[in-house]
Every structure is written in C-alpha cells, then in structure tokens.
Amino acid sequence: MLLQIHEIEALLQVKRNIERSISNPITIRSLLRGTGFSESKLTQGFKFLFQYTVHRYHLTISMEYAYSLLADDMPVKEVALKLGYKSQSHFNRSFRQVFGIAPSHIRRDIDAVE
Template identity: 40%
Template sequence: MMLSDTDTKTIHQVRHLIQCRVFQHIKITDLLLDAEMRESKLSKGFRSLYGVTISHYHLTISMEYGKALLESGAMVKEVAIKLGYRTTGNFSRAFVKIFGKPPSNFQVHK
C-alpha cells in the first residue's frame, strides 16, 4: 500500500495514542476522529506498517502490560479491572489468545 509521508506520520501518531490508552477499550471510530483519515486507509495503512490489525495491536500491548503486572505480584482480578475488563473470565480469554497460557501461570505467588 502506498502511503504518503503525512499518512505514515498520522498512523504513527495513532499507534502512540493506542499505547497511551492501554487501559481503555478503543473503538476505531474514536481513532478516526483523531486521525482525520478514512477507516479503510487507517486500517490498511496500520496493517501495512506494523503487520497487525489495530485491534490485535491494542490487545497485545494491553496483555503485555497485564503480564508485567502479574509478574510483579498483582492478582488476576486486579489486572483485569485495571485493564477495563468486566470479568476475570473475559480477561483470561484475551490473555490466553495472546500468550497461549492463562494469566495464573504468570502470577507471582507470595
């Protein structure tokens, strides 16, 4: 996909916004407001630059942060709440999707 320098810069800014919003569930419509770009161009451009979809990128960085919290002694329920999940089950399913193992495998037992 051909992206102009402006498009590339905008997509890098969107990536930064996603990183800053690790604790929130992000809707692509919210990112479109920030990017002032068509959805298809943003989605395809992001995938072209980073090799993953926007939603998978956000999920991955959220779960990496969650994993770090677990490894530093946080409880699964605490991490789930901090990352904005309504239930630990939803958090656990998302975690397994990224790491292939449940969050309890990464939890430090005191």
C-alpha cells in the first residue's frame, strides 16, 4: 500500500482522536469525519501504518490506561466505569484479551512485589 503525505497526516490525526477517546466508544464512522477516506481506506491505511486495526489499537491503549489505574489501586469496578464499560464482566474479558490475566490480579501482583 502506498500512502501520500496528506493521507499519513490524516491517519495520524485519526490515531490522536482515538487516543483522546480512551474512555469513550469509537466508531469508524466518527473517525471518518474530515479525513476524506472511505471506510476501507481508513481501516486498511490505519492497519498498514500502525500494524493494528482501529479497534485493536483503541482496545490496547484503553487497557494500558486501565492497567495504570489498577496499579494505582483503583478498584476494578471504578476502572471499568471510568473507561465507559457498563458491565464489569465485559471489561474483565477485554482486559484479559489484552493482558492474558484478570484485572483483579494486577493489585495482587503489585502487593506481592512490595
């Protein structure tokens, strides 16, 4: 895939928009605004440039933020709510998908080190 400079700049803006939306759900449609991309151009270009799908990037950075909150002793339920999850079990599944462990293990692991 060959991307032009203006397309790279637009994809970098999409990436920044995702990073500002850690606590909010995102849609491809909302990310398309102002880019001039089709849905397929956005998703293919994003994956090409950043080696992540749009959804996977949003999930990964959201869960990294969640990890830092958990490490700072925020309860799992509060972290889930802060990240916009209506269900703690859905948050638990997402966290496990990224890190391979339940979020409740983060606090225990930190306590064991201290």
